[in-house]
Amino acid sequence: MGDIGVENKRKKIIIDTDPGIDDAMAIFLALQSPEVDVIGLTTIYGNVRTTLATTNALHLLEVAGREDIPVAEGSHTSIKEVPKLRFAAFAHGCDGLGEINIVPPKGKPIPQSASDFLIEKANEFPGEVTVVALGPLTNIAKAIESNADFPQKIRQIVILGGAFSVNGNVNPATEANIFGDPEAADIVFTCGADIIAVGINITHQVVLTDKDLEDLASSSGKYAKYVCNILKFYIDYHLEAYNIRGAYLHDPTVMFVAIDPSLMTYAEGVVRVQADGIFRGLTLFDNMKKRWGEVTEWSNKPSVKVAVSVDGDKIIHLLKERLKNS
Numbered sequence: 001m002g003d004i005g006v007e008n009k010r011k012k013i014i015i016d017t018d019p020g021i022d023d024a025m026a027i028f029l030a031l032q033s034p035e036v037d038v039i040g041l042t043t044i045y046g047n048v049r050t051t052l053a054t055t056n057a058l059h060l061l062e063v064a065g066r067e068d069i070p071v072a073e074g075s076h077t078s079i080k081e082v083p084k085l086r087f088a089a090f091a092h093g094c095d096g097l098g099e100i101n102i103v104p105p106k107g108k109p110i111p112q113s114a115s116d117f118l119i120e121k122a123n124e125f126p127g128e129v130t131v132v133a134l135g136p137l138t139n140i141a142k143a144i145e146s147n148a149d150f151p152q153k154i155r156q157i158v159i160l161g162g163a164f165s166v167n168g169n170v171n172p173a174t175e176a177n178i179f180g181d182p183e184a185a186d187i188v189f190t191c192g193a194d195i196i197a198v199g200i201n202i203t204h205q206v207v208l209t210d211k212d213l214e215d216l217a218s219s220s221g222k223y224a225k226y227v228c229n230i231l232k233f234y235i236d237y238h239l240e241a242y243n244i245r246g247a248y249l250h251d252p253t254v255m256f257v258a259i260d261p262s263l264m265t266y267a268e269g270v271v272r273v274q275a276d277g278i279f280r281g282l283t284l285f286d287n288m289k290k291r292w293g294e295v296t297e298w299s300n301k302p303s304v305k306v307a308v309s310v311d312g313d314k315i316i317h318l319l320k321e322r323l324k325n326s
């Protein structure tokens with residue numbers, strides 16, 4: 001992976017996030033990566049409710065000494081204005097960050113909604129801004145609904161979401177981010193933007209082991225130390241839920257797509273999302289290998305790229321290097 005290193009060639013990214021232990025790792029990874037320039041964080045419910053996501057985003061930026069990066073608070077409800085009731089305290093702790101008693105942040109979010117911030121930055125830097133979407137897709141769907149040009153103005157949307165040809169992690173049908181707002185997800189997947197989706201079929205191949213944790217713990221890197229502390233809760237959850245000693249690194253894996261998309265391979269096709277019923281949140285990818293004899297719900301919709309393979313060990317190695325060298 002070649003460093004670009006030149007300030008004005010850095011890819012501008014906005015991280016839409018619900019921190020979240022693995023979100024924290026992804027944010028630190030981005031801040032430590034010369035290939036990308038983090039121009040803002042937008043917050044969303046998911047692992048935690050939106051107000052706590054905002055608190056945690058501000059806290060993480062203060063840990064990093066990057067209070068210069070604006071945080072715009074996102075939606076408190078789904079795109080259909082349904083209040084959110086389901087959060088993942090069982091995986092991330094009540095505070096979203098492994099119950100480590102974080103120092104409350106001094107900073108405040110900017111007085112602009114996440115979707116307005118996304119639209120403003122897409123207009124300010126047309127074709128240059130990549131959104132890395134680590135939570136439910138409500139803020140991005142709202143940006144699309146209020147600004148029809150948004151999909152064309154944005155450089156790329158990299159999505160952590162979906163379970164392509166595998167079971168979900170909320171139930172056998174659905175992955176948590178898509179389950180958080182399936183209607184919003186369907187709007188985003190079919191909006192015509194340049195989209196890369198990374199599902200848990202990929203992120204479950206990126207496992208941080210006990211040995212990796214020891215390796216991180218032996219480092220004096222500030223991000224390595226911080227993440228070792230918050231990871232304990234997440235690792236205990238994986239032992240209980242999956243009977244593995246380690247942790248799936250969803251969000252950092254997806255951040256690597258923004259940093260270097262060649263770390264994965266992709267298939268192209270149309271993704272639709274099931275909005276209701278027992279398959280609510282199911283992501284269904286048409287791999288376009290069949291010429292369908294009749295019109296389907298996938299016909300004439302824009303295609304997206306879906307990640308199909310990854311070298312999990314390489315991702316773990318690169319991640320550890322960057323967190324240790326901080």
Ligand SMILES: O=c1[nH]c(=O)c2ncn([C@@H]3O[C@H](CO)[C@@H](O)[C@H]3O)c2[nH]1
Nearest residue numbers: 020022088091169170175176177250
């Ligand atoms: O509701 C959830 N259940 C899980 O088992 C689970 N495991 C991880 N996650 C979070 O959801 C995204 C991946 O589906 C990531 O942001 C994880 O932090 C989960 N969310």
